[in-house]
Amino acid sequence: MPAIVRTIPIDSIRRYTAPIREHLDILDPDVLADAVTNLHQRPVVRYVPSPHGYVLVLGEDAIRTAQRHARITVEALVLNDTQDDAMKNLIDAVAERIGQPGITPLEEAVLFHRLSKRYSTHGIAARTGKLPAYVRSRMELLDLCPDGQAALGENRLPIGLAWHISRLPAGLQTPFLHRWTGGEFTNARTAEAAARALAAFSAYDIAQAALDHIGDLWGAEPGKDDTTAQLRAWDGTPFTLTIGAAGEFRLNNDQLNEGLTLPVSAGDGIDVIARSLAGHVGHLY
Numbered sequence: 001m002p003a004i005v006r007t008i009p010i011d012s013i014r015r016y017t018a019p020i021r022e023h024l025d026i027l028d029p030d031v032l033a034d035a036v037t038n039l040h041q042r043p044v045v046r047y048v049p050s051p052h053g054y055v056l057v058l059g060e061d062a063i064r065t066a067q068r069h070a071r072i073t074v075e076a077l078v079l080n081d082t083q084d085d086a087m088k089n090l091i092d093a094v095a096e097r098i099g100q101p102g103i104t105p106l107e108e109a110v111l112f113h114r115l116s117k118r119y120s121t122h123g124i125a126a127r128t129g130k131l132p133a134y135v136r137s138r139m140e141l142l143d144l145c146p147d148g149q150a151a152l153g154e155n156r157l158p159i160g161l162a163w164h165i166s167r168l169p170a171g172l173q174t175p176f177l178h179r180w181t182g183g184e185f186t187n188a189r190t191a192e193a194a195a196r197a198l199a200a201f202s203a204y205d206i207a208q209a210a211l212d213h214i215g216d217l218w219g220a221e222p223g224k225d226d227t228t229a230q231l232r233a234w235d236g237t238p239f240t241l242t243i244g245a246a247g248e249f250r251l252n253n254d255q256l257n258e259g260l261t262l263p264v265s266a267g268d269g270i271d272v273i274a275r276s277l278a279g280h281v282g283h284l285y
Helices: 029-038 060-068 085-097 105-115 121-128 132-143 146-153 159-166 170-181 188-199 203-214 270-284
Strands: 004-009 044-047 054-058 073-078 219-222 228-232 238-243 249-253 258-261
Touching (some): 004 121, 054 060, 060 073, 085 105, 105 146, 121 132, 146 159, 170 188, 203 219, 203 228, 203 238, 203 270, 238 270, 249 270
Parallel strands (some): 044 073
Antiparallel strands (some): 004 073, 044 054, 219 228, 228 238, 238 249, 249 258
């Protein structure tokens, strides 16, 4: 197959890991002659099916020059351009349609996800004319709970809030969505702020911070997910801290099966919540 010139992301080019004396052994002499002839103009790479995509054959200087000029792409000679036409047609079609009417954010997400099997995030961004952050945030929508995806598809959930909810632990996403659809928040910005506060730390983070205010003989362990954590008192008494569906913080003495809700909210910050836990745990003895 003849070599072809392509503009490709620099981060999709990796160095060959085999001993240097073997770098050129697999190349046909005619193909290698083409590579050497063009070396002064551009780097020479081989295509390898992988998330990286390309292996550098010749042209270290060209790569370093492009990096010194802060370029994210480089024009390279691809010796064995085995990218199938279907994948090339797909990314060309995605580049043309992204951001246009008729394609939803979730559809963009699944298309980007499909392309990520072949290209890196930066590679997809370079080929579709989007920023890497845009590509990444769209794919992160796939972490959204099923009810959230349905609400987004039905235009009942703003895209920005959908992304913030997708960053919450799985167990908190549906309850938070119900708070939004139930009218608890005055607007999307307020809801986004609440979601950010809730996602800022886990129950285990709080439990660990509380140890600084309780005593050296206490211990903390992660719970089954980010919404729970286990605390063990100096005398072995077990406690569980739970972040509830409405963003409340519940502390429970597991031995007595008694608990209380801390008089704080996620927006108060981790230190305030940790101090509140330390100050109220004595009420459960």
